[in-house]
Amino acid sequence: MHNLRLSFISLTSGAVGVLLVVYIGLIAVVMSYAALTVEFSQSVKNDEAAVAVLEAHYLASVASVTDTNYLAEGYAAPSAQLFVPARSVTALR
């Protein structure tokens, strides 16, 4: 136990070295995390924008279907419409 005495210089040098590595490592982690965050966030935004394009196609299709005059396209108007009564929501009714 008595032989394990360390000089003050060695101890502080070691501590400084450890702190330096931790500090540099922390900077690297922070920078990497920031870069990944930006990348992922942008990726999400890009995906949302791609979905919006698909939604625009869907809404344009709805508008096209709504605006179509089926009689002008050669289809005949239905001679009668059938309505099916709603089913009872309870077994007892």
Next chain:
Amino acid sequence: MRAQFRSRIRLVLTFIVLAALLTLLRLYFIQIVHGAEYAQKADRQFASGGSGLFDRGSIYFTRKDGTLISAATLATGFLVAINPQTITDPAAAYSAISAVASSTLSRDAFLAAAAKKNLVYVEVAHHLSDADGQALAALGIPGVQVLRESWRYYPGGSLAAQSIGIVSYGSGDTLVGQTGLEATYDGVLSRSGDSLYKNFFAELFSNVGSLLVNAKDAHEGDVVTTIEPEVQTRLQDDIAKVNQRYSSDDSGGIIMDPATGAIIALTSYPTYDENNLQNVDPTLLGNPLVEHVHEFGSIMKPLTMTSALDAGVITPQTTYDDTGCITVNNAHICNWDSKARGVIPMEQIILQSLNVGASWVATQLGQDKFRAYFTELFGQKTGIDLPNEGHALLSNLSQPEQVDYDTASFGQGIAETPVQMIRALGAIANGGVMVQPHLASAVRLDSGITRTLDWSQTTRIFSATAAHETTQMMTDMVDTVLQGGRAIIPTMSVAAKTGTAQLTKPGGGYYTDRFFHSFVGFFPSYNPRFIILLYTDNPKHVEYASETLDSTFLDLVHFLIDYYQVPPDRGLPSTQTGAPASSG
């Protein structure tokens, strides 16, 4: 032992120093060797200049099955900027940019901008797609920067444009909601700017409090509307056709759930494309359905009738002597055809739309009660979640002359917004209870919580009995009068009323050849799922609303029955449980 320990310490220190050197070496390569490359990459991720990476919450339509479809969202792409100080060949740069950018500066403007050597940043093109932006960046043109940007995008274009609203630069340098839901819910939709690229460690060191409990998460989010995109498309299409067919000044329509006040579709024509605002008439940016007031004409008669029934001054069996014309305070009030009907019951006032009859009912009700009912119906704003809601003009009801009450009884002399009108008429459909019309049903907060908006405040105006009796009259109108009785749907009760009002002259008085047509209806009559209000302003070469709007109304009724599979409420044998019934 001590020497052995020292050697171990040295070994550890050597390892640490080597690790530090390796890290420094890596940083050297990142920052010095590949610095320019990373800087360019960063530039693409962080737009500089005024545009910025605009961030904002979305607004959603809600399909009938609950699926959310974006009404307003963000698009991402690239903008192109030049640095006049470093650009070497402006003409070649312009050729390359204009080859991929659909909208950019004119050649002359571009060259003039490139000649301004005191500037370092001029944006010359926006909204490039990812592919085009990356292709342009790959060219590596000196003095040309290709930067990431995002912008507000409306997938529906003009769909519900005046309800959704727009964002633009207001008094400040940030984009804010200016009209429609964009303005009403700006506090929910706007972002503080750092939420997208928040750095956990930076937040940890600088502001641990906001990281743990972020107040913004409690109010920033997306807005979910009650607008059904396919119904909205149908209504918008129908209204545009009416307006074009009759060359009207403007037209509009609302479809609402009378039990909840949820607006399923709301439109007016003319409208605009939200993605292309460059040449839009600024007067179109507002929403006339909540901002403009009109004299609606005879669709007011059901409200007069229900008020009198509720007050107990008449019953459905009450009769009066219809003389065709009457004189009140030296003013002549006549039926639409000036013909007398003799002694007839109350229902005929609705069926034949008799002004003399409505005036008689108003007289029976008395001025004080009439004022009380109509003030309760129209005296307050509806509270709809759209900006700049207008006030109804009810000043005639504070006058002592009976003629003002008589004209008000058939919808002239007082003016209301379409939203106020459908809310009031919705009280008849909803058993006498008036609801709060609204467009947004919920807010999806960024915290993940969906906050349902409370629109449950209701006001009882009429008794259920009075509302039911008027509904019966309006249903008989569809079954026996509308389109000569051909509009009847044997398996579905539909209640409706037409309205034709004379338009006011700017200097006072009324035109005799200019009209405002309106139409209201709801179905199934006695447990309605939808109430529809339509109007068209100053249609040409046609006099009555039954000519302009009845086919549009019936088209919408049949569409909604099919689309929502509304089950029949009549015309089926009582023993029938599953067999189909036929309808014309």
